[in-house]
Amino acid sequence: MTADRPLTRTALVLAVLIMAVVILFYARPFFVPLTFAALFAMLLLPFAQWLERKGCSRGWSSGLSVLLWLIATGAIIALVAWQVTGLAEDADQMQQQLSKQIENVRQWLTQRYGLSKQEQQQVLESQKQQQPGKIGTMLMGVLGGTATFLTSFVLVLVYIFLFLFLRQRLHRFLLRIVPAGSKGSAEDTLHSIEKVARKYLGGLALMIACLWVLYGIGFSIVGVKNPFFFAILCGLLEIVPFVGNLTGTALTAGMSLAQGGGTQLLLGILITYALVQFLQTYILEPMVVGAGVSINPLFTIAGIVGFELIWGIPGMVLAIPLIGMFKIVCDHVEILEPYGYLIGQEKTEGGLGDKIKKLFKKGS
Numbered sequence: 001m002t003a004d005r006p007l008t009r010t011a012l013v014l015a016v017l018i019m020a021v022v023i024l025f026y027a028r029p030f031f032v033p034l035t036f037a038a039l040f041a042m043l044l045l046p047f048a049q050w051l052e053r054k055g056c057s058r059g060w061s062s063g064l065s066v067l068l069w070l071i072a073t074g075a076i077i078a079l080v081a082w083q084v085t086g087l088a089e090d091a092d093q094m095q096q097q098l099s100k101q102i103e104n105v106r107q108w109l110t111q112r113y114g115l116s117k118q119e120q121q122q123v124l125e126s127q128k129q130q131q132p133g134k135i136g137t138m139l140m141g142v143l144g145g146t147a148t149f150l151t152s153f154v155l156v157l158v159y160i161f162l163f164l165f166l167r168q169r170l171h172r173f174l175l176r177i178v179p180a181g182s183k184g185s186a187e188d189t190l191h192s193i194e195k196v197a198r199k200y201l202g203g204l205a206l207m208i209a210c211l212w213v214l215y216g217i218g219f220s221i222v223g224v225k226n227p228f229f230f231a232i233l234c235g236l237l238e239i240v241p242f243v244g245n246l247t248g249t250a251l252t253a254g255m256s257l258a259q260g261g262g263t264q265l266l267l268g269i270l271i272t273y274a275l276v277q278f279l280q281t282y283i284l285e286p287m288v289v290g291a292g293v294s295i296n297p298l299f300t301i302a303g304i305v306g307f308e309l310i311w312g313i314p315g316m317v318l319a320i321p322l323i324g325m326f327k328i329v330c331d332h333v334e335i336l337e338p339y340g341y342l343i344g345q346e347k348t349e350g351g352l353g354d355k356i357k358k359l360f361k362k363g364s
Helices: 002-026 027-055 058-088 091-113 115-130 135-167 168-176 180-222 227-239 245-260 265-291 297-311 315-334 334-343 351-362
Strands: none
Touching: 002 027, 002 091, 002 297, 027 058, 027 135, 027 297, 027 315, 058 135, 058 227, 135 168, 168 180, 180 227, 180 265, 227 245, 245 265, 245 334, 265 351, 297 315, 315 334
8 A cells, every 4th residue: 555655745846737738728718918027026026015114005015016017017118119110111022022922933933834924813812812811810819818918918917916915925825834843944935936937037037138138239330231130029928938039030021021131131030040149048047047046948848839739929938937837836846746856957057158147246
């Protein structure tokens, strides 16, 4: 009977995880805004506490924290809109270049496969007839997606305010549901989770700002049109690990080709991407983000893929901090310690980032 206990515990943990995945999948509209709000509330908590030490009431500190988050979000949206306006001025030139590219492709099809332009046009028209309501469906999808986004955005604002305003009650509730002998460990777990969330989100924001500068300089040097728009785009897409930076670079290369760029410009974009990735991996991430979320590469990638299947693109954004929090819980719960070890990785010293950190410490 004793030998079966580890197997029974493993089966119980797997059953709970499967049930949690099922609940998260079907309750996605409820949990996604709630999770985003919880993370942002942890990020804004030091500001709210600072306001309260200055004499603000809990309600005012929570409201001003939400206002700060709104101002920061609005500034980013305004910056992107300003850059998009500059990009729109080149829309006519891009359309002409795109028409030339399409014409080159049609000529290649004619030379390669003997398809005349009339036959190619007939194929295109037949595809349009097979999808008569495609434009209307896309328009309805865009309108529906916009309405859903606005609703979720308002919910996030409300949740952030309530998380900050009721944080002590939520904290006491979590301590009450654990056994009396485990309250100290639960307190340490909650503190570690808040610390990891703040460190990850704050470090990610600072790293995105650094990427804006690096990509902006690189794209300007190689001759990309509207370089700061594409720098902002590549930086913002960094919130989706691995996939975001590749997507941003691919969009930059594609748009640059559509604007009339050649092979030399494409090579310059790829070199810029390689240099920025080197600086990000060996300098920015060790110095700015640090090892607060110590997850090994296998579970980093698997977590991103898994959360994308459950929550879509928001899941890819939330995957790393949520897995990091889950690891902290595993490290503080005896039955889950093997899983925390499996997910995590050993912190190695002596890398380039550590050497630069030591150099700055010596200089100070």
